Amino acid sequence: MAAVFTEAQWNLAFEEVKSQFKLPNILPEQEKSIREFFKGKNIFVNLPTGYGKSLIYQCLPIINGAPLHAKPRGSSVIVVISPLRSPMDDQVLYLNNLCIPAIAITNDDDPEIIQQVLNGYYIVVFGSPEAFFTWRGLFMSELKEMIIGVAIDGAHCITQWGLYTGKKIPFRKWYGCLGEMRSLIPKQCRQIMILTATATKATKLQIIDTLQLSFDDVKMIAKSPDRPNISYVHMFYGKSFYEMYHAGSPSSVKEHVLDNMGKDDGHIRILISTVAFGMGVNCKLECGRAGRDGLPSTCVLLFNGLLSVHCEKDMTQYFQLEECRRKWLMHHFGVSCNPSQFHNLHECCDICASQFTCETDNCAEFWSPSLGNINVPLSLTTSDDPKSTTTRNVTKEDKEYLRKKLVEYHQDLIKQMNIDKMATCPNHILEFNNFHINEVIESCHKLFTI
Numbered sequence: 001m002a003a004v005f006t007e008a009q010w011n012l013a014f015e016e017v018k019s020q021f022k023l024p025n026i027l028p029e030q031e032k033s034i035r036e037f038f039k040g041k042n043i044f045v046n047l048p049t050g051y052g053k054s055l056i057y058q059c060l061p062i063i064n065g066a067p068l069h070a071k072p073r074g075s076s077v078i079v080v081i082s083p084l085r086s087p088m089d090d091q092v093l094y095l096n097n098l099c100i101p102a103i104a105i106t107n108d109d110d111p112e113i114i115q116q117v118l119n120g121y122y123i124v125v126f127g128s129p130e131a132f133f134t135w136r137g138l139f140m141s142e143l144k145e146m147i148i149g150v151a152i153d154g155a156h157c158i159t160q161w162g163l164y165t166g167k168k169i170p171f172r173k174w175y176g177c178l179g180e181m182r183s184l185i186p187k188q189c190r191q192i193m194i195l196t197a198t199a200t201k202a203t204k205l206q207i208i209d210t211l212q213l214s215f216d217d218v219k220m221i222a223k224s225p226d227r228p229n230i231s232y233v234h235m236f237y238g239k240s241f242y243e244m245y246h247a248g249s250p251s252s253v254k255e256h257v258l259d260n261m262g263k264d265d266g267h268i269r270i271l272i273s274t275v276a277f278g279m280g281v282n283c284k285l286e287c288g289r290a291g292r293d294g295l296p297s298t299c300v301l302l303f304n305g306l307l308s309v310h311c312e313k314d315m316t317q318y319f320q321l322e323e324c325r326r327k328w329l330m331h332h333f334g335v336s337c338n339p340s341q342f343h344n345l346h347e348c349c350d351i352c353a354s355q356f357t358c359e360t361d362n363c364a365e366f367w368s369p370s371l372g373n374i375n376v377p378l379s380l381t382t383s384d385d386p387k388s389t390t391t392r393n394v395t396k397e398d399k400e401y402l403r404k405k406l407v408e409y410h411q412d413l414i415k416q417m418n419i420d421k422m423a424t425c426p427n428h429i430l431e432f433n434n435f436h437i438n439e440v441i442e443s444c445h446k447l448f449t450i
Contacts, residue, residue: 046222049197050292057151061123077146088126107134129174144186151193179212232325232349234301325349394445
């Protein structure tokens with residue numbers, strides 16, 4: 001039976017969390033999730049992107065110490081299953097800077113590092129499903145006496161990557177085996193904390209079923225994904241003006257993309273990537289990434305009719321809608337929404353804006369704080385008018401020098417990737433080849449901002 005704590009104990013615990021993490025307050029759903037966890041319940045945390053889900057499990061070892069159980073600091077460990085190394089490394093760096101010992105392990109880690117984990121050097125231990133199945137001995141060692149629970153961050157990966165669907169082989173089969181991992185967790189800490197921002201009703205059912213739980217076993221803590229400060233609009237595009245990011249991208253390209261997408265003044269405006277890029281990374285991606293600061297924001301879906309045949313059915317439905325995009329999107333996540341909550345329907349979506357009649361001069365246009373007034377229907381184009389571009393003098397020698405440096409960079413990328421041993425065409429892996437070099441050379445006289 002779970003222990004019962006007084007409000008004085010809880011107040012002390014939350015004050016310690018605010019002090020440790022340098023926070024002015026703890027949000028209601030964060031506090032509720034923590035309280036329910038210490039009641040001995042499995043928790044399903046379905047909160048919007050940017051709400052602060054990671055804090056919920058990061059603070060558990062701290063709260064489990066002196067504030068609640070009068071245990072020595074560092075005597076409790078939370079195991080966190082996370083899909084990608086990049087967000088794990090980000091969190092480890094963040095926690096270490098706060099003097100919270102954390103580490104991310106991999107399935108091919110040095111045994112000495114694993115021994116440090118076994119010795120209880122770290123109170124937050126991150127790893128992929130593959131890593132924890134490789135080092136399953138973690139749950140059978142003396143460390144098991146310190147483990148207070150397991151958090152599964154980005155739990156939607158269970159359904160997206162871990163399950164067999166028809167003839168499709170799972171991308172990462174160990175995600176579909178996480179239910180088996182529960183049998184490895186010591187009985188005294190067999191609690192699971194499931195966290196995701198992306199879960200429809202069907203996805204939640206699949207996740208719970210895969211983890212060999214039932215809805216009665218789980219306490220649901222959710223918040224509506226509807227953010228009134230986000231406006232929704234779709235735009236057709238026919239030209240390529242983007243960067244790319246996927247598993248085959250060289251590390252230097254990944255670092256460049258991550259660095260620029262995380263900066264307000266970064267030069268990359270459009271990124272074509274797998275969903276892996278956005279999970280846990282401090283950048284603006286997916287509609288929930290917009291408006292995290294509460295300021296008016298715009299979620300833009302760029303689509304191409306020809307390429308849309310490769311999209312899932314619900315995605316195709318979204319950009320073919322003739323009714324409110326917000327209402328359809330929220331219904332997809334099991335949330336009711338009424339566009340009438342907006343005094344000015346121009347702030348809802350492009351469809352509502354086109355149907356809204358008011359007394360302004362731009363009534364038939366969609367207004368966006370990021371895009372200004374846009375006529376509906378929308379089209380994204382670039383201008384070839386020389387008057388629209390500021391230029392600079394670039395000599396033939398300048399272009400030759402620039403080409404030389406770009407070719408050298410290209411060769412460095414090939415060396416880093418050990419491309420000679422690969423069967424795949426290098427240009428498709430690097431997303432940087434002679435075509436792109438020529439494009440840079442031809443446009444290097446232009447000065448512009450995006």
